Amino acid sequence: MAKRARASDPFRFDRALLEHEARDAAAADARHGSGMAAGVDLRLAGADEAGRGCLAGPLVASAVVLDYARAPFPLLKGLTDSKLLSPEAREAMFQAVMRSALQVTWVSCSPCTIDGQGLHRSNLSALGRALELLGDEYRMAIVDGFDLGRPELRARALVGGDFKSAAVAAASVVAKVVRDRLMRRLSLLYPVYGFAEHMGYGTRHHREALLAHGPCDLHRRSFQGVGSQQLEFLPDPLSSE
Numbered sequence: 001m002a003k004r005a006r007a008s009d010p011f012r013f014d015r016a017l018l019e020h021e022a023r024d025a026a027a028a029d030a031r032h033g034s035g036m037a038a039g040v041d042l043r044l045a046g047a048d049e050a051g052r053g054c055l056a057g058p059l060v061a062s063a064v065v066l067d068y069a070r071a072p073f074p075l076l077k078g079l080t081d082s083k084l085l086s087p088e089a090r091e092a093m094f095q096a097v098m099r100s101a102l103q104v105t106w107v108s109c110s111p112c113t114i115d116g117q118g119l120h121r122s123n124l125s126a127l128g129r130a131l132e133l134l135g136d137e138y139r140m141a142i143v144d145g146f147d148l149g150r151p152e153l154r155a156r157a158l159v160g161g162d163f164k165s166a167a168v169a170a171a172s173v174v175a176k177v178v179r180d181r182l183m184r185r186l187s188l189l190y191p192v193y194g195f196a197e198h199m200g201y202g203t204r205h206h207r208e209a210l211l212a213h214g215p216c217d218l219h220r221r222s223f224q225g226v227g228s229q230q231l232e233f234l235p236d237p238l239s240s241e
Contacts, residue, residue, distance in 0.1 A: 010079065010163075010164060010166035011068075014066065014167055015071070017044070018041075018042050018139065021139070022041075041139040043065055043067045043068075044066055044068065045064065045131060045134055045137075045138035045141035046066070046169070047061065047062065047127050047143045047168065048127075048143075048169075049061040049123060049126060049144075050175035051199070053202075055206065055225075056218045056226075057182070057186065058108040058179065058182065059108070059123060059126055059179075060106055060108050060175045060179040060182070061106065061109070062130055062172075062174040062175035062178065063105045063106075063130035063131050063133070063141070063171055064103075064104050065102040065134060066101060066102065066167045073100045075100050076093070076097065079093060081162040081169055082162070082169070082173045082176040083162075084163075085173070094174060097170045097173055102137060103138075104174055105131075105133040106175060109123075109126045111218055111220045114220050127148060130171075131148075140154045140155070140156070141155035142155070142156060142167060143158070143161065144160075144162045145157060145159050184196045192213050193206060193213070200218070202225075207225075
């Protein structure tokens with residue numbers, strides 16, 4: 001995958017967004033004569049998911065709170081979209097996020113739920129639940145690409161958020177690492193599919209195993225080609241996300 005050129009510092013992006021929000025809130029308070037609240041809340045949540053395009057395995061959503069009152073975050077140097085990090089770098093960054101974040105949550109959504117509710121609804125539900133579990137530990141949240149339609153979560157959608165925002169990038173790392181670890185464990189129960197190699201994505205090896213053995217309980221039977229000869233004609237994925 002070709003690396004995207006970074007347009008700005010993701011930490012600076014988050015800080016500017018928080019400061020802009022604080023100015024808007026102060027202006028609204030002034031208009032309503034309520035006075036300006038003391039101090040500025042610099043707790044920003046980012047939310048992202050991993051495994052949305054897989055043929056098998058759960059979808060995992062994560063939310064991470066970075067408190068910019070504690071910035072800078074020296075352990076998070078090099079933080080970016082999890083797709084741009086090697087597996088080893090993701091594991092190291094996961095540990096750094098766990099040590100640097102104010103709070104971290106993650107939620108998994110089973111293949112059965114995805115088949116029953118649909119991918120999009122399941123995805124939004126998992127992202128929303130990850131933010132719910134944070135309680136009141138953040139001022140505002142950024143969700144990578146999706147409008148959750150839930151004002152009480154104080155969340156806004158940001159296309160490309162996992163690349164632009166440090167908080168969302170941190171969530172993308174957590175979601176990806178948690179899901180990959182889970183798929184490696186599940187691969188021990190279903191060794192013929194090679195889940196530890198492809199994490200449930202539609203690689204050639206995975207499609208060949210599906211054609212030979214049929215789907216297992218981890219497969220999303222509502223997805224195109226799962227359990228049918230259509231798998232022979234699906235192209236290899238361009239990335240693991």
